Each structure stands twice: as C-alpha cells, then as structure tokens.
Amino acid sequence: MFELSPTDWMAIEVTLKLAIYTTLMLLVIATPIAWWLANGRAPGGLRTAVQALVALPLVLPPTVLGFYLLVLLGPAGPVGSTLESWGLNHLAFTFQGILIASVIYSLPFAVQPLQQAFANLGRRPTEIAGSLGAGRLDRFFTVILPMSRGGFIVAATLAFAHTLGEFGVILMLGGAIPGETQVLSILIYDHAEAMDFASAHRLSLGLLIFAFVVLFVVYAINRRFDTVRL
Amino acid sequence: MSQSVSNGLRIQARLERSGFALDVDTAIPLEGVTALFGRSGCGKTTLLRIIAGLEHPPGAEVHFGNTVWQSGRAFVPLHRRRVGLVFQESTLLPHLSVRSNLLYGYKRTPEPLRRLHLAEVADLLGITELLERRADQLSGGQRQRVALGRALLISPDLLLLDEPLNALDTQTKREIMPFLARLSDKTGIPTLLVTHAPDEVERLAHRVAFMHDGQIERLEPLRDALARADSPLFRDEGAVSVLQGTLGEVDAHGLQTFGPPEARYRVPSTPGVSNGAGRPARLRIDARDVSIALSPPQDVSILNIVPVTIEALDEAPGHHGPARVLATCRQDDGQTLMAELTRLSTERLDLQPGTRAHALVKSVAFLD
Numbered sequence: 233m234f235e236l237s238p239t240d241w242m243a244i245e246v247t248l249k250l251a252i253y254t255t256l257m258l259l260v261i262a263t264p265i266a267w268w269l270a271n272g273r274a275p276g277g278l279r280t281a282v283q284a285l286v287a288l289p290l291v292l293p294p295t296v297l298g299f300y301l302l303v304l305l306g307p308a309g310p311v312g313s314t315l316e317s318w319g320l321n322h323l324a325f326t327f328q329g330i331l332i333a334s335v336i337y338s339l340p341f342a343v344q345p346l347q348q349a350f351a352n353l354g355r356r357p358t359e360i361a362g363s364l365g366a367g368r369l370d371r372f373f374t375v376i377l378p379m380s381r382g383g384f385i386v387a388a389t390l391a392f393a394h395t396l397g398e399f400g401v402i403l404m405l406g407g408a409i410p411g412e413t414q415v416l417s418i419l420i421y422d423h424a425e426a427m428d429f430a431s432a433h434r435l436s437l438g439l440l441i442f443a444f445v446v447l448f449v450v451y452a453i454n455r456r457f458d459t460v461r462l
Numbered sequence: 463m464s465q466s467v468s469n470g471l472r473i474q475a476r477l478e479r480s481g482f483a484l485d486v487d488t489a490i491p492l493e494g495v496t497a498l499f500g501r502s503g504c505g506k507t508t509l510l511r512i513i514a515g516l517e518h519p520p521g522a523e524v525h526f527g528n529t530v531w532q533s534g535r536a537f538v539p540l541h542r543r544r545v546g547l548v549f550q551e552s553t554l555l556p557h558l559s560v561r562s563n564l565l566y567g568y569k570r571t572p573e574p575l576r577r578l579h580l581a582e583v584a585d586l587l588g589i590t591e592l593l594e595r596r597a598d599q600l601s602g603g604q605r606q607r608v609a610l611g612r613a614l615l616i617s618p619d620l621l622l623l624d625e626p627l628n629a630l631d632t633q634t635k636r637e638i639m640p641f642l643a644r645l646s647d648k649t650g651i652p653t654l655l656v657t658h659a660p661d662e663v664e665r666l667a668h669r670v671a672f673m674h675d676g677q678i679e680r681l682e683p684l685r686d687a688l689a690r691a692d693s694p695l696f697r698d699e700g701a702v703s704v705l706q707g708t709l710g711e712v713d714a715h716g717l718q719t720f721g722p723p724e725a726r727y728r729v730p731s732t733p734g735v736s737n738g739a740g741r742p743a744r745l746r747i748d749a750r751d752v753s754i755a756l757s758p759p760q761d762v763s764i765l766n767i768v769p770v771t772i773e774a775l776d777e778a779p780g781h782h783g784p785a786r787v788l789a790t791c792r793q794d795d796g797q798t799l800m801a802e803l804t805r806l807s808t809e810r811l812d813l814q815p816g817t818r819a820h821a822l823v824k825s826v827a828f829l830d
Contacts, residue, residue, distance in 0.1 A: 356549065356551075356553055357553065357555065359514075359516055359540070359547065360547060360549075360553045360555075361541075361555075361566070362539070362540040362541045363514065363540055363541070363543075363545055363546065363547040363567075363613070363616075364541075364566050364567030364570060364612065364613075364616055365541050365542075365544075365567050365570035365571060365616055366541055366566075366570055367541055370570075374566075375555060378555075378557045379555070379556070379557060
C-alpha cells in the first residue's frame with residue numbers, strides 16, 4: 233500500500249532538496265537580519281519597516297508573492313531579461329526560481345526565532361567577548377552561536393518544515409515540472425485532480441506525520457531552551 | 463599622579479540623548495585606581511563605554527597615552543584596545559567552564575603581551591578550586607571574581623569596572639573588596655571604577671572624578687576629596703576620614719598601635735587578618751564617632767585621644783539642618799580628621815579655626 237511511483241520519488245527528492253537548500257540559505261541570510269533587528273542601532277522607523285517587510289509573507293496570499301516573483305524573474309521581468317541578456321536563462325519554472333521564492337516565503341520563520349534569541353542574549357556577551365580580544369566572526373562562532381543554539385535549531389526546523397508546506401508560490405512560479413519544480417504539495421494536488429485518491433492519500437499521510445514529528449521536535453527543543461518563544 | 467597629563471587617558475566627548483547630555487573633557491592619570499563617582503544617570507557608564515569603544519559619538523577624542531583610540535575618523539575597535547571590562551551583572555559565558563571563561567581572552571592575547579597567567583591570577587582571586595566548575599554553578603561573588611580574573615588574563619592596559627559590586631549583598635561585597643583592593647597594587651594595571659558607593663571609593667580609589675549631570679566636576683586625589691566638608695562622598699552617609707599609617711606591635715591587651723607618635727591610635731588587632739608590625743594600613747573613622755574636648759579628659763573609657771587643630775567649621779553634610787557642624791581638624795602628622803558636632807557644643811567650647819583641641823575617637827575600622 234505504501235508503494236510509491238517514480239514520479240512520487242522524484243517529487244520527494246525535489247521537495248527535500250528544496251527544503252534543505254532553502255534552510256541553509258535562510259540561516260545565512262536571516263542571521264544578520266535578525267541580529268540587526270534585535271541589536272542594530274538604526275533609527276526606529278527603518279527598523280520597523282524592515283520588520284514589516286520580513287513579516288510580509290506571513291499575511292500575503294502566496295499567490296501574490298508568486299505572481300510578483302513570476303513577473304520579476306520571468307523572461308519579460310527585469311531580473312529574468314537581464315539574465316537572458318547575459319546569455320543565461322530566466323528563472324521562471326526552474327528549480328533556482330522556486331528556491332528564491334522559498335527563501336523569501338519562509339524568511340519570517342527563520343528571522344523571528346533568531347531575533348527573539350538574539351534579543352534575549354542582549355549585547356553584553358558580545359561586548360565582553362570583544363573586550364577579551366575576539367573579533368566579529370570569532371564572537372559569532374564562540375559566543376552568539378552556542379548561546380543562541382536553541383534559536384538556530386528552531387529557525388532551521390521551521391524554515392525546513394514551512395518549505396515542505398509551500399504550494400501557492402510554487403504553483404505560480406514553478407508549475408509542475410517533474411524533477412525540477414514538482415514538489416510534494418503540487419503532486420498531491422495533481423493526484424487529487426486526477427481522482428487518484430490512493431496516491432494522494434499516501435503522500436498526504438506521509439507529509440502529515442513528517443510535519444508532526446518536525447513540530448514535535450521544535451516544541452521539545454523550545455521547552456529545553458525556554459529562551460526562545462514562538 | 464607622577465605621570466604627566468599627556469601620558470594619561472584623555473577623553474573629549476559630547477553626546478546628546480533624549481533628556482541627557484554628556485560633555486566631558488578630561489585627562490585621567492594612568493596609575494592606580496580612579497573612581498568615577500556620581501549618582502545613577504549622571505553619565506558614568508556612558509563615559510566608560512566611550513573609553514571602551516562600545517559607544518563612538520562622532521567628534522569624540524579618546525587618547526590612551528600616546529595611542530589614539532578615537533580621533534576624527536580613526537577608531538580602534540574594542541577588541542583591539544586591550545581593555546579589561548567587568549560589569550555589575552554576571553557576564554560569564556554560560557556554555558563554558560570557569561577555566562575556559564578565564565582563558566577565553568588569554569588565548570586571544572598575543573604571547574609576548576601576556577604578563578599575567580592563569581595560576582597566579584586564580585591564586586590572587588582565590589578561585590583555584592573553582593576552575594573545573596561550570597560557570598552557572600557559581601555564587602554571585604565567585605562569578606564576579608572569575609569575571610575579574612578573565613579580564614586580568616588579557617593583561618590589559620586598562621581595567622574598566624562598571625559597578626562590579628553593585629549586584630552583590632553586603633556580605634559578599636565585604637568578601638570581594640580585599641581582592642579588588644589588592645588588584646591594582648599587585649598588577650600595576652590602571653583601573654577606572656564606576657561606582658555610586660562612597661565606601662567603595664574610600665576603600666579602593668586613589669583619586670576620584672566626581673560626575674554630575676554628564677560632566678566631570680572635579681578630579682582630585684582621594685585624600686583631598688575626603689578633606690573638604692562639601693565632598694559629594696559625604697552627601698548621603700555623612701563625613702568620614704581615612705587615615706594612612708603603619709601598624710605597630712600588638713600589646714598584652716590585644717591592642718595594636720597605628721600611626722606616628724604625634725597621632726597615635728590603639729586599635730584592637732583583628733585575628734586572621736595579616737596584621738604584622740610595619741605593614742601600611744588605612745583606618746576609616748566615621749565623623750559621628752569623633753568628639754572634641756579642649757583639654758585631654760582623664761577619666762574616660764575612650765582610648766584614642768589625638769591632639770588636633772581645628773581648621774574649619776562647616777554645616778554638616780546630610781539633612782540635619784544647621785544644628786550639626788562638621789569640624790575639619792588637622793592632626794599633628796598633617797592628616798585630616800573630620801568630627802561631627804552639634805552647633806551648641808561648638809558654641810559652648812568656642813571652637814574657631816585655629817583652636818587647639820583633642821579629638822576623642824570612639825571607634826575605628828581597618829580598610830585593609
């Protein structure tokens with residue numbers, strides 16, 4: 233009953249690849265943003281604007297985000313056409329395209345736990361480490377990272393899990409090219425459309441259990457490092 | 463105060479925040495302990511942060527001896543200033559052991575610059591037994607000693623202590639004071655101590671910078687700060703005198719002499735404290751424990767009766783109104799002794815500047 237078709241396996245592979253790449257990229261991108269939001273010295277107005285911008289994917293319908301990315305990254309869009317003029321491909325209906333979309337779409341899920349962890353950490357530990365001769369990178373790896381590891385684990389897990397659940401953005405920007413942009417959520421939709429409920433059920437149940445386990449882990453960690461609140 | 467001003471720590475800074483303005487132009491000698499004394503909100507901590515490089519107000523100038531720390535566009539970041547920092551709350555890195563905390567800065571200090579090493583610093587601060595503990599298993603006092611040790615182990619050019627005793631209870635504070643007092647003598651590292659506690663200044667500082675409303679009103683040796691009736695150190699807890707002298711032998715009554723023959727005290731020797739004869743020590747005397755008599759009284763239980771000359775009579779600090787007078791007296795060895803009297807008494811005895819009298823000292827306390 234749990235036999236999966238090659239298409240199913242391909243979708244699982246694309247989905248996992250997308251979730252892993254997205255998570256890695258988000259950790260790199262979200263960390264400085266979260267640090268700046270938590271501890272930056274920028275004027276309050278600018279900070280609020282960035283905070284709102286980061287949170288935007290939480291409230292926008294994914295189709296809106298997907299639509300604008302399609303316009304931007306597609307062959308007629310400013311980014312897509314520039315890439316084409318350099319002899320490269322535009323990014324609509326490509327894996328790179330949905331990767332960019334995923335990163336933007338899951339940004340708040342990575343930024344917010346990190347921001348919370350950094351705010352709890354405060355400036356003091358880095359000031360002390362600085363006085364002890366540690367430069368910026370040194371301070372990050374020897375003080376900030378170990379002291380906020382709960383925040384990093386939560387951010388990574390949420391970014392990963394949220395990417396698994398993506399649908400609207402990918403549908404708009406990526407379509408359903410097997411092995412390239414056809415992720416699980418899209419394939420489930422396709423199976424259901426084709427009245428293949430058994431296949432849809434197999435994948436849905438698998439995703440449901442997986443998502444539950446992931447969230448269970450997050451909340452367990454959250455209780456252990458009760459510095460991070462969601 | 464032997465170093466010339468150009469070798470000191472020079473700071474020139476203006477900073478305006480909502481409801482607060484800092485305007486400082488000063489030079490602090492790089493020798494011994496300088497207390498930065500003032501009420502909370504007067505800008506002490508902000509000034510300390512500018513010196514550390516944690517704040518960089520535009521246009522500020524910070525020079526450490528001949529080294530530029532901040533001037534125009536030049537700015538040396540904190541991790542290159544070689545400044546030891548200790549704050550009031552615990553700042554130990556909780557994910558590291560006491561040993562790793564202590565060595566965090568040491569490992570990052572270039573080898574030729576390491577003058578202090580783990581064993582001697584741990585010994586100086588009495589933390590040798592704690593080395594293998596986790597940072598979060600320490601008491602408040604232990605944590606502050608480890609924080610001090612960690613700062614010392616970068617062999618800093620300057621030690622900045624921001625109310626390091628403030629979060630501790632009286633008992634713990636009393637435990638740590640001797641360690642702090644030894645620090646600058648033993649290591650020779652110039653120290654800036656931010657505090658609002660007069661007893662810390664009296665005990666630890668060689669000179670005081672009085673801060674008020676974002677400005678340094680006066681920078682003077684501790685001795686001078688304790689010799690004037692209007693000293694801000696006396697404002698809340700009344701006037702005190704700190705006498706410096708040498709300890710003598712312990713007699714059959716368990717009493718030990720202190721000071722030269724012309725201003726000799728006899729004080730109970732404290733067992734346990736290293737109180738060898740010939741050791742320099744300091745006595746703290748509350749002005750309220752000092753009375754004045756015109757002739758030396760004979761039948762009196764008070765042991766310490768010291769001849770003095772009245773130098774000045776001012777209204778006593780605090781909130782007593784005009785009923786109490788602070789008499790600034792000069793002992794025959796030149797040191798100042800403060801006595802707090804009622805105005806009635808000064809009138810009865812007809813005390814005037816220049817009057818010869820005897821100071822009756824009811825109780826004294828050793829500072830070190």
